[in-house]
Amino acid sequence: MARYLEEARALGIVRIDIRVPAATSGGAEPARLAAALGIEQVRITSTGPDARTTRESMAQAAAEELMAAVFDGAAVGMSWSRTLDLAAGHVTALPPCSIVQLAGALPVPGSGNSLELIQNLGRHDGVETWPLWAPLVVDNAATAQSLRGQPEIAETLARAGALDVAVVAVGAWQPGLSTVWDRVDNRVRLAAARAGAVAECSGRLLDAAGKPVESELNSRVVAVTIEQLQHTPRVIAVAQGAARAEAVRAVLAAGFVTTLLVDQELAAALSGNAV
Structure with missing residues (x-):
């Protein structure tokens, strides 16, 4: 049998690949890493050959986590x-629920924006959307204050304080x-950096201890607050790449994340510092 196998390999009929499962890559096992980080759940997706491939894997996992978390009548922040x-x-499917936009629009070349994301989720039957009709960052504090006072915007921001589930991204x-x-x-x-900022979440800055950073940017942002996220029972946070390890630890220190979705590279970095 061994001789036949060797012949088949030599002829190219059989190829043997050894693959490392995503859940154990880099020594980071999800349950163990979650316990070390002090949160309920960690989900690890594969790190691809480029950022786009990695992002696509994470996007599929994020969609699965969202669908699993949402229940009939839930208030969901995105x-x-x-x-x-x-x-x-x-x-692919959501039960009847409310989707609340947590951050104003910030167009990125080659990508959509938060308003389009909310509209995309609103295509599902029974889903009611609460858009945030404002940019994420405006030129000055007075403009931001004026926008936050507009009835439609004020109502959406108020709903961000009574969520059942929220999904956020972590930036450094x-x-x-x-x-x-x-x-x-x-x-x-x-x-902001001199004030201690190491992490950004929906336009809100956090220092290494998870404390909100008071800065000019904070006064110019139209988005959910850290305090509102801290009052949300379930928060799914998404982050990619080892370079965001310090930022992720800062966000976890803020105490609102219950599920962390990361790629293998970031999981390995967090495992090396958390265990």
Whole structure:
């Protein structure tokens, strides 16, 4: 039998591949990593040959987590990222529920935006949407305050304080690791960094201890607050890449994440620092 197998391999009829399961890649086993990080659940997806492939795998997993979490009559908050934008397209069914947009629009070249994401989810029967008719970041605090006072926007933001489930993305306060970073000038970026910002979640900045960072950016953002997320029973957070490990730990320190969805590379980085 062994001789036949060797001949088959030599002829190219049989090929033997050894693959490492996503759940154990990099020494990061989901249940063990979740316990080490102090959260309910960790889900690990494969790290692909490029960011786009990795993002697609994460988007499918995020859609599955969302569909599993939503129940009839639930109030669901959705933030935006390129991964979550893709995830909306993988959602095949939702029970009757309310979908609340958690962050104003922040168009990214080659991607959609938070308003389009909400509209995409709203195509399912019985789903009511609460859009946030504003940009995520505006030019000054006075404009943001005025927008937050508009009835439609105020009602959506108020609903963000009474959610059953929320889905958010984690960015690091560094170039290329947060879509918000590119929306503000260097003065604001550096001031926030000096104030301790290491993580960004729906436009809200957090320091390494998970504390909200008071900055000019915070006053210019139209989005859910960290306090509102802390009052949400179930929060699914999505992050990709080892470079976001510090940011993820900061968001976890804020105490609102119950399920963390990461790729293998980030899981390995978190495992090395958390276990």
